Amino acid sequence: MSTTRGAEAGPPDPRRGIPSVDAVLTDPSVGHQVDRLGRARALQIVREVQRQARQRTLPPGEVVSVVATRLAALADSPGPRPVLNATGVVVHTNLGRAPLGEAARAALVDASGYADVELDLATGHRGRRGGAVRGALLRAVPEAGDALVVNNGAAALLLATTALAAGREVLVSRGELIEIGDGFRLPDLIESGGTRLREVGTTNRTHLADYEDALAHGAGDGASGTARTSVAALLKVHPSNFRVAGFTASVPVAELAEVARRAGLPLVVDTGSGLLEPDPMLTDEPDVRTTLRDGAGLVVASADKLLGGPQAGLVLGDAELVGRLRRHPMARALRVDKLTLAALEATLRDPAAAPVTVARRASATELRDRAVALHRTLVDHGVTCEVVEHEGRVGGGGAPEVPLPGWAVALPGRWAGPLRLGTPAVLGRVHEGRCLLDLRCLPPELDEVMLDAVLAVRTAAAEPG
Numbered sequence: 001m002s003t004t005r006g007a008e009a010g011p012p013d014p015r016r017g018i019p020s021v022d023a024v025l026t027d028p029s030v031g032h033q034v035d036r037l038g039r040a041r042a043l044q045i046v047r048e049v050q051r052q053a054r055q056r057t058l059p060p061g062e063v064v065s066v067v068a069t070r071l072a073a074l075a076d077s078p079g080p081r082p083v084l085n086a087t088g089v090v091v092h093t094n095l096g097r098a099p100l101g102e103a104a105r106a107a108l109v110d111a112s113g114y115a116d117v118e119l120d121l122a123t124g125h126r127g128r129r130g131g132a133v134r135g136a137l138l139r140a141v142p143e144a145g146d147a148l149v150v151n152n153g154a155a156a157l158l159l160a161t162t163a164l165a166a167g168r169e170v171l172v173s174r175g176e177l178i179e180i181g182d183g184f185r186l187p188d189l190i191e192s193g194g195t196r197l198r199e200v201g202t203t204n205r206t207h208l209a210d211y212e213d214a215l216a217h218g219a220g221d222g223a224s225g226t227a228r229t230s231v232a233a234l235l236k237v238h239p240s241n242f243r244v245a246g247f248t249a250s251v252p253v254a255e256l257a258e259v260a261r262r263a264g265l266p267l268v269v270d271t272g273s274g275l276l277e278p279d280p281m282l283t284d285e286p287d288v289r290t291t292l293r294d295g296a297g298l299v300v301a302s303a304d305k306l307l308g309g310p311q312a313g314l315v316l317g318d319a320e321l322v323g324r325l326r327r328h329p330m331a332r333a334l335r336v337d338k339l340t341l342a343a344l345e346a347t348l349r350d351p352a353a354a355p356v357t358v359a360r361r362a363s364a365t366e367l368r369d370r371a372v373a374l375h376r377t378l379v380d381h382g383v384t385c386e387v388v389e390h391e392g393r394v395g396g397g398g399a400p401e402v403p404l405p406g407w408a409v410a411l412p413g414r415w416a417g418p419l420r421l422g423t424p425a426v427l428g429r430v431h432e433g434r435c436l437l438d439l440r441c442l443p444p445e446l447d448e449v450m451l452d453a454v455l456a457v458r459t460a461a462a463e464p465g
C-alpha cells in the first residue's frame with residue numbers, strides 16, 4: 001500500500017480539537033473552582049494546559065480534566081504559590097531564581113513518573129545516570145573534557161575543594177571571600193569540607209606575585225618545616241553579587257592558570273552565574289567557555305541564575321579532575337534527582353529560549369507597547385495609573401548593576417499589598433510611593449493574566465491608606 005502526501009493532505013492536526021478558554025472555564029467540572037481561585041489564576045492554568053496540548057504532550061480530549069485536577073489540587077495547596085514577577089528583576093532570589101521554560105516544564109512532567117534515569121532502553125541494561133545532561137553540557141561547552149551536575153553552586157564548590165584539597169590548602173584572593181546571601185559565606189563552606197584556605201593579597205588588590213610568593217613559601221602555618229607546599233589547588237571566585245570600585249586589582253584567569261600550571265596544581269574557578277558563552281550585554285560577567293579556554297582546570301557555577309535552568313551546580317573541565325570529583329564519596333550526597341536532570345537537559349537544548357534570557361533581552365519598545373496596552377485597559381476600567389520608564393535588573397544571578405531599560409505601569413502604592421495577596425499573587429516594585437508593574441519578566445501571553453489579577457483586587461486597593 002502506498003500513500004501520497006500532498007501539501008494539503010498531511011495527517012490531521014491534533015491541535016484542532018483543543019477546547020477554547022471559554023469552553024474550559026465554563027465546563028461544570030472547572031467552573032466552581034474558578035469561583036474559588038479567581039479567574040486570573042484559572043486562566044493561567046488553562047493557558048499552560050492548552051500549551052501542553054499544542055505541543056502534543058497531552059491529548060486535546062484531556063485538557064478539561066487536567067485543568068480541573070490542577071485547579072482542585074491548587075485550592076488545597078498552601079504553597080509554594082505562583083507569583084507574577086512584575087519587579088523587572090530577572091533572577092529574583094526571593095522568587096525562586098530562574099523560572100523554567102516550557103520545554104523544561106514539559107520535561108519535568110515526563111520525568112515525574114517512572115523514567116529511564118539509570119536504564120539504557122536499547123539494551124535493557126543499567127545506564128549511566130545523568131548521561132543525557134552530561135552530553136548536553138559537553139555539546140554546549142566543547143572546551144570541557146567532562147561534566148558533572150550536583151545540587152547547587154555551593155555544592156559544586158564544596159565538592160571541588162574537598163575532592164582536590166581536603167586536608168591541604170587552597171590559595172584564594174582575600175577580595176574573593178564573599179558572602180553569597182542569607183549569611184552563607186564561601187570560606188565557611190569550603191572549610192566545612194576540611195580544606196584550609198590560604199588567603200593572598202588584600203581586599204581590594206591582589207597581584208600575581210601574591211600567589212607566587214604564597215606558593216614559594218610552602219605551608220600556611222610555616223611550622224611543618226618542609227619546603228614542600230601544602231597548597232593543593234588555586235581558587236578564583238567571581239564576586240558576582242557586588243562590585244569593588246576604585247583602586248582595585250585582580251589577576252585574570254589566564255595569568256593565574258599559568259601560575260597554577262607551573263606549580264603543577266589545578267585552578268578551580270567559581271564563575272557563579274552559569275553563563276556558558278560570552279554575552280555582549282554582560283561584558284563583566286565571566287562565562288564558562290572562555291574561562292576554560294583561558295586555562296582553568298575546573299569551572300563551577302549555578303544552573304538557576306543566568307543559565308535559566310533548575311537549581312543545580314555545574315562542574316565542567318578537565319576529565320581527570322571531574323573524575324576525581326565524581327568518585328569522591330561526597331558526590332553521592334550532593335547528587336541531583338531525576339526532575340533536575342530532566343529540566344536541566346531541556347534547558348540546555350536551547351539556552352536562548354530560557355525565560356531569564358528572553359526577559360534579559362526584551363526590547364524597551366516591546367515592553368513599552370505592552371505597558372501601554374495594559375495601561376489603556378486599566379484606564380478603561382476606571383483604574384488610575386500611568387506609563388513610566390523603568391529600569392529592570394538582572395538581579396541576584398550576576399551582573400547586579402547592569403541596567404535593563406524598559407517601562408512599567410505605575411499604580412498608587414496602596415495597590416502593592418492587595419496585589420501580593422491576590423490570586424495569582426503579583427509582586428510589583430514599590431518605589432517612591434508607587435507600585436510599579438514591569439512586564440519584562442512575564443511572557444507576553446500572561447499580560448492578560450496580569451490584567452485580570454489587577455482588576456480582581458480593585459475593590460481591596462480602592463481603600464486609601
Ligand SMILES: *Cc1c(COP(=O)(O)O)cnc(C)c1O
Nearest residue numbers: 152153154180238240271272302
Ligand atoms: C551564587 C553563587 C554561589 C552559590 O551558588 P548556589 O547555586 O546558590 O549554591 C557560589 N559562588 C558564586 C560566585 C555565586 O555567585
